[in-house]
Structure formats: structure tokens, C-alpha cells
Amino acid sequence: MRVFITDDSKIVVERLHDLLDEVSGLEVVGEAGNVPDAVSSIQKTNPDAVILDLQMPGGTGLDVLREIRQGHPLMQVLICTNFAYPQYKDECMAAGANYFLDKSADFDKIPAIFRQLIKDAKRSNSSR
Numbered sequence: 214m215r216v217f218i219t220d221d222s223k224i225v226v227e228r229l230h231d232l233l234d235e236v237s238g239l240e241v242v243g244e245a246g247n248v249p250d251a252v253s254s255i256q257k258t259n260p261d262a263v264i265l266d267l268q269m270p271g272g273t274g275l276d277v278l279r280e281i282r283q284g285h286p287l288m289q290v291l292i293c294t295n296f297a298y299p300q301y302k303d304e305c306m307a308a309g310a311n312y313f314l315d316k317s318a319d320f321d322k323i324p325a326i327f328r329q330l331i332k333d334a335k336r337s338n339s340s341r
Contacts, residue, residue, distance in 0.1 A: 217260040219251040248272035262289035282309040
């Protein structure tokens with residue numbers, strides 16, 4: 214599974230790399246720290262999944278989600294934010310996010326989510 218990371222915090226990006234290194238069958242194909250770079254890089258790399266921060270320079274993760282969702286309906290999108298308020302969750306899920314995670318409480322769930330996504334992808338590929 215090919216994953217793209219968008220977050221403007223170098224510390225968070227490093228932590229995500231550490232967490233994702235634990236997941237067999239996963240490759241980080243790129244990263245961006247602002248909205249314009251995220252949109253263009255995601256369109257170029259065409260990853261299977263994207264981890265999106267909500268608050269970034271140049272806009273929001275929601276802007277990125279809305280921009281990429283139309284051309285990539287099957288891409289898995291994980292919103293990972295410090296602003297895990299119900300209204301943000303509702304808006305992100307309505308825009309097509311698959312997951313909405315609170316960085317302070319759910320960060321360590323990311324490897325398990327990707328293991329399940331990889332398992333599900335293998336299962337659906339073997340049933341074709």
C-alpha cells in the first residue's frame with residue numbers, strides 16, 4: 214500500500230514514518246507540509262492512502278480532501294488532527310474522509326488501521 218503524508222510539523226511527520234515503518238507492505242511515497250504541495254503531489258504520486266492534517270499553511274486538510282476526492286474515489290483518507298471537534302469530524306466525513314483521528318488520543322491506532330486496510334486489499338484482490 215502506497216501512503217502519502219501531509220502535515221506541517223516535522224516532528225509529526227517523523228513520528229508517522231516511525232509508526233508506518235512497523236507495517237509490512239506499506240510504502241510512504243511522499244509528504245507535503247502545505248495545501249498546494251499536498252494537492253499537486255498527491256495527484257502526481259496517486260497513493261492508495263493519505264494521512265491529512267487539518268491545519269496547514271495555504272488552507273486546510275479539508276481543502277485537500279475536497280480537491281483529491283473527486284479524482285480518487287477509492288483512496289483511503291485518514292484525517293489526523295489536534296482539532297478533533299465533532300463539527301470538524303462531521304464535515305470531514307461528509308467530504309469523503311474514511312477515518313477521523315485525534316492526534317493526542319488516536320495516533321497509535323494508525324499502524325493497526327493500515328494493517329487492516331492492507332489485509333482487506335489482499336482479500337479483495339484474491340477474490341477477483
